[in-house]
Amino acid sequence: xxxxxxxxxxxxxxxxxxxxxxxxxxxxxxxxxxxxxxxxxxxxxxxxxxxxxxxxxxxxxxxxxxxxxxxxxxxxxxxxxxxxxxxxxxxxxxxxxxxxxxxxxxxxxxxxxxxxxxxxxxxxxxxxxxxxxxxxxxxxxxxxxxxxxxxxxxxxxxxxxxxxxxxxxxxxxxxxxxxxxxxxxxxxxxxxxxxxxxxxxxxxxxxxxxxxxxxxxxxxxxxxxxxxxxxxxxxxxxxxxxxxxxxxxxxxxxxxxxxxxxxxxxxxxxxxxxxxxxxxxxxxxx
Amino acid sequence: xxxxxxxxxxxxxxxxxxxxxxxxxxxxxxxxxxxxxxxxxxxxxxxxxxxxxxxxxxxxxxxxxxxxxxxxxxxxxxxxxxxxxxxxxxxxxxxxxxxxxxxxxxxxxxxxxxxxxxxxxxxxxxxxxxxxxxxxxxxxx
Numbered sequence: 001x002x003x004x005x006x007x008x009x010x011x012x013x014x015x016x017x018x019x020x021x022x023x024x025x026x027x028x029x030x031x032x033x034x035x036x037x038x039x040x041x042x043x044x045x046x047x048x049x050x051x052x053x054x055x056x057x058x059x060x061x062x063x064x065x066x067x068x069x070x071x072x073x074x075x076x077x078x079x080x081x082x083x084x085x086x087x088x089x090x091x092x093x094x095x096x097x098x099x100x101x102x103x104x105x106x107x108x109x110x111x112x113x114x115x116x117x118x119x120x121x122x123x124x125x126x127x128x129x130x131x132x133x134x135x136x137x138x139x140x141x142x143x144x145x146x147x148x149x150x151x152x153x154x155x156x157x158x159x160x161x162x163x164x165x166x167x168x169x170x171x172x173x174x175x176x177x178x179x180x181x182x183x184x185x186x187x188x189x190x191x192x193x194x195x196x197x198x199x200x201x202x203x204x205x206x207x208x209x210x211x212x213x214x215x216x217x218x219x220x221x222x223x224x225x226x227x228x229x230x231x232x233x234x235x236x237x238x239x240x241x242x243x244x245x246x247x248x249x250x251x252x253x254x255x256x257x258x259x260x261x262x263x264x265x266x267x268x269x270x271x272x273x274x275x276x277x278x279x280x281x282x283x284x285x286x
Numbered sequence: 287x288x289x290x291x292x293x294x295x296x297x298x299x300x301x302x303x304x305x306x307x308x309x310x311x312x313x314x315x316x317x318x319x320x321x322x323x324x325x326x327x328x329x330x331x332x333x334x335x336x337x338x339x340x341x342x343x344x345x346x347x348x349x350x351x352x353x354x355x356x357x358x359x360x361x362x363x364x365x366x367x368x369x370x371x372x373x374x375x376x377x378x379x380x381x382x383x384x385x386x387x388x389x390x391x392x393x394x395x396x397x398x399x400x401x402x403x404x405x406x407x408x409x410x411x412x413x414x415x416x417x418x419x420x421x422x423x424x425x426x427x
Contacts, residue, residue: 045297049366052366090411093412100399127391133392145369150381151377152381154378154380203327208315213331228299
């Protein structure tokens with residue numbers, strides 16, 4: 001019965017794996033729900049801010065903030081948001097592919113690239129393949145706060161202010177639904193005209209202190225918020241992808257267990273049959 | 287008769303307050319201010335400190351914010367609250383930290399992105415995933 005024993009231990013080990021993947025699936029599901037809630041919580045802040053910014057931009061056509069002016073692009077800054085942990089299907093792979101396709105297109109146009117990486121997976125990938133990395137941060141956790149992204153955003157904004165980069169893009173996985181996450185490349189700077197809506201004004205704010213100073217700090221906050229929003233959306237995508245991956249892993253484990261049980265029972269039956277045959281033939285001989 | 291003004295206090299991380307109030311007190315960049323219904327449009331940055339709300343029932347509610355912006359419309363007040371302590375040197379420190387991490391990552395690595403190799407690795411990874419998908423329905427043993 002040596003074969004049967006081997007199969008039995010194999011079954012036990014697969015059963016244990018199944019328990020783990022099942023637990024991971026449930027954890028991912030609950031984390032995904034939390035991340036989705038956070039996505040909707042921070043949206044009003046960004047929306048209000050954009051509303052005020054577009055008002056300011058429209059009310060003061062004589063003041064052009066550098067963030068609102070398109071200039072000739074020689075260098076592009078890209079913020080890549082990846083996950084910290086694996087076991088989430090093809091999420092990061094698809095994102096990096098999207099980034100590379102876009103980066104290649106830029107490079108072919110003669111634009112140089114600066115990378116800013118969030119999450120250890122992006123760090124690992126670009127470390128292997130090169131690329132000019134000017135800022136990274138990892139281990140943002142499941143509940144990232146604004147303070148986590150201030151550092152990297154400041155580096156990119158400073159680079160934009162100093163003319164080191166002429167455009168800033170952000171790449172992350174957009175959460176569409178549990179089954180679908182879409183890698184997107186979105187332009188942050190200069191703020192595209194579409195997001196600054198044209199409106200007719202018959203009134204203006206009283207500004208304290210100065211409208212330009214306010215616009216400055218509002219724009220900076222707005223970019224930070226957008227990055228944080230992208231990070232949160234990426235986390236929701238990560239958890240959704242992990243949930244699906246772990247669900248299919250659990251299903252697979254169940255399938256394997258069934259198959260193994262079949263093999264085990266066959267082996268057991270064969271052993272019994274053989275034993276009976278031996279006894280019968282032994283009895284015949286006597 | 288008292289008029290009530292709609293107040294929203296939002297931050298990037300949480301929705302803090304939403305409702306009607308008689309008056310809102312805050313410490314703006316140029317000094318303390320109280321805002322009630324019908325105030326002229328105003329935009330100001332806020333200093334770290336308290337935002338005090340006199341609510342409909344006359345009771346006060348106090349929120350601590352670490353800076354932010356106050357947008358006033360005649361019938362609506364929005365407080366865009368900062369969640370993190372902001373100071374130039376704090377931001378600078380965070381930026382330096384991010385830069386240091388990047389340099390650590392880059393040590394001994396070429397700065398030129400190798401597209402061919404990178405795309406190949408990605409193709410391999412997605413092929414593996416596809417293979418796993420295909421295997422799913424098939425018996426492994």
